[in-house]
Amino acid sequence: MxxxxxxxxxxxxxxxxxxxxxxxxxxxxxxxxxxxxxxxxxxxxxxxxxxxxxxxxxxxxxxxxxxxxxxxxxxxxxxxxxxxxxxxxxxxxxxxxxxxxxxxxxxxxxxxxxxxxxxxxxxxxxxxxxxxxxxTGTAWLTAYNMLFDKSGLRPGQTLLVQGASGGVATALIQLGRAAGFRVWATGRSEQKRALAEELGAHRTFEPGARLPERVDAVFETVGRATWSHSVKCLRPGGTIVISGATTGDATAAELQRLFFLQLRVIGATMGTREQLADLLSFLEVTGVRxxxxxxxxxxxxxxxxxxxxxxxxxxxxxxxx
CATH class of the missing domain: 3.90.180.10 (Medium-chain alcohol dehydrogenases, catalytic domain)
Incomplete structure (x- = not known):
């Protein structure tokens, strides 16, 4: 074959x-x-x-x-x-x-x-x-797990997606907008930031940019290149959900910020069969593709x-x- x-x-x-x-x-x-x-x-x-x-x-x-x-x-x-x-x-x-x-x-x-x-x-x-x-089986399932099972976010809260054009990142933007979150994203080029906005991001920023305010959660798939920015963008008590590190492990864990601001770091790997069934239903009901x-x-x-x-x-x- x-x-x-x-x-x-x-x-x-x-x-x-x-x-x-x-x-x-x-x-x-x-x-x-x-x-x-x-x-x-x-x-x-x-x-x-x-x-x-x-x-x-x-x-x-x-x-x-x-x-x-x-x-x-x-x-x-x-x-x-x-x-x-x-x-x-x-x-x-x-x-x-x-x-x-x-x-x-x-x-x-x-x-x-x-x-x-x-x-x-x-x-x-x-x-x-x-x-x-x-x-849906890997990128979208991972995003669904990160957003709805790992993050603890409530509709109306603000999230930041690092690296706006990859499969997991675009899924997070689309799912987050459909679920009623305020979605911000970073992108390395004007074209990538424009794509994020077309998919539903409320605002986009250059990598490492100072944000107007700290966010409730950051979604990480990039790793070393964005980790420090992700930690600094979080409000006290906020959450980083990470499912990948395409640029490698972070050179510093930012441990002082983690404990002093009581931040949470949660890993996510793929998702279950039941989560995939729920994701397929979500896409069918909302019309998100x-x-x-x-x-x-x-x-x-x-x-x-x-x-x-x-x-x-x-x-x-x-x-x-």
């Missing part, structure tokens, strides 16, 4: 590991189902896989792609939940120490067909296109990877079949 895959780990030149070609058809284990992929979205996690981060060398070649939407053998249209937990685990799968993602142990969604546990498929709302549904910055046939996947590596994103990058 056709697939986009990582041939081997290339820490210093990830695109050198990228291949577009044929791979063996998957054979579903007992309790797993094949899904004919119609659309799949790109995540930074796929870049890390090409670098060999979070995956053992003996797992290569590895078909890339955590997220997707497609069709079961009986014609049912479905959305994929990419967090695969231990069947014996009874709590939230994001807390399962044995959890994994597609592309870490199991082949991913950038292919004609992917196989997943039966519980990892959810009905696709008719109102969502396959491309829109394919954006994921911002797709680029939609490409899967055969042109390399162009999407290059755009992500260069930071040329304006929402999600989606590959279609």
């Amino acid at each position: 056709f697939a986009v895959y990582a041939a081997e780990p290339k820490p210093d030149d990830p695109l050198a590991a990228l291949r577009v070609g044929e791979r063996p058809d998957p054979v579903p284990p007992e309790g797993w189902v094949p899904v004919r992929v119609r659309a799949a979205s790109l995540n930074m996690h796929d870049i890390w896989t090409l670098r060999g981060v979070g995956i053992k060398p003996d797992r290569f070649p590895m078909i890339l792609g955590c997220d997707g939407a497609g069709v079961l053998a009986d014609g049912t249209e479905v959305v994929l939940h990419s967090v695969i937990g231990d069947p014996a685990w009874t709590g939230p799968e994001t807390l399962d120490p044995k959890r994994t993602l597609l592309t870490e142990l199991y082949q991913g969604t950038f292919a004609d067909t992917v196989v997943v546990p039966r519980r990892n498929v959810l009905p696709k709302p008719e109102a969502l296109s396959f491309a829109e549904a394919a954006c 994921p911002q797709i910055g680029q939609e490409l046939p899967m055969e042109r996947a390399e162009a999407g990877f290059r755009a992500m590596l260069a930071g040329e994103t304006a929402g999600k990058i989606v590959f279609t079949r």
Whole structure:
């Protein structure tokens, strides 16, 4: 079958590991189902896989792609939940120490067909296109978890989104506006700030800018480049919710500010199947749709990877079949 895959780990030149070609058809284990992929979205996690981060060398070649939407053998249209937990685990799968993602142990969604546990498929709302549904499993699910389960915010309060054009950031802006929060965002260029405002941000700022007032919560996916600014932007008792560090770990934890101002720092990783079901319902009820910055046939996947590596994103990058 056709697939986009990582041939081997290339820490210093990830695109050198990228291949577009044929791979063996998957054979579903007992309790797993094949899904004919119609659309799949790109995540930074796929870049890390090409670098060999979070995956053992003996797992290569590895078909890339955590997220997707497609069709079961009986014609049912479905959305994929990419967090695969231990069947014996009874709590939230994001807390399962044995959890994994597609592309870490199991082949991913950038292919004609992917196989997943039966519980990892959810009905696709008719109102969502396959491309829109394919954006929900990682970036949008993470944003939903950060905003509605981790932050403790109430409608009417003010939040700051750092780095306004990535998949999680654009999702936070759209979800936050729809839920009644006052949404501020930072962006590295006028174009990125304009995009944030188009998506619903009430105000936008250059990175590191002094804000008109301190905010109730900051949403972090950037890390080192924005961490100090995030801490300084919070009101006493405020919250930072962090789900990534694309520029690396912070060089200083700002511990004095954390304890003196009684700030909270909360981590978020993906979300549960139940949260994904709630997110799909939220999108259906509100009419909010994921911002797709680029939609490409899967055969042109390399162009999407290059755009992500260069930071040329304006929402999600989606590959279609």
